[in-house]
Amino acid sequence: MKQILNVVTDRGSKYAVSGCPVENRADIDAALKDLKRNKKFAKATHNxxxxxxxxxxxxxxDDGESGAGLVIVRMLERAELTDHLIVVTRWYGGVKLGGDRFRRVQDCVAAYLDAHG
Structure with missing residues (x-):
């Protein structure tokens, strides 16, 4: 799984983005399990x-970040990227971001798409 750490920091919250090719739900579950083998990602507030x-x-x-999964879906659809999993990880910094959290998710997905074409 390809990872970009420390993509964005906003009011103490830190973000990373990861991704890999997948073909089905079983591949997604295996990739998420693999990602969470890393204690840093396992202890994240949201994946x-x-x-x-x-x-x-x-x-x-959404992993508790209500609506964030749909933001990623929409960006994947716009990029016409299929059979690829993108995971945006957030470590909560103590300050609620409100609607800005969706902008941070978009920033992470955009960084991944730029880096991995």
Missing amino acids: TWAAVLSDGTPLKG
């Missing part, structure tokens, strides 16, 4: 994820 399968099926998980 929000999404993928759009080649048949057009969107899959997402």
Whole structure:
């Protein structure tokens, strides 16, 4: 799984983004399990994820960051990237970000797409 650490810091919250090719839900579950083998990611406040399968099926998980998975799905659809999992990880910094949290998720996905084409 490719990772970009310390993509964004906002009011104490730190963000990272990871991703890898997937073909089905089993691949997604295996990739998430693999990511969380790293204690740093296992202890993160949120590991929000999404993928759009080649048949057009969107899959997402908010992991407590309500609505963030849909943000990732929409960006994957716009980029026309299928069969690829993107995980945005947040370590909460003690200050609620409100709607800005969605901008930070977008920043992370954009950084991943830029770095990994």
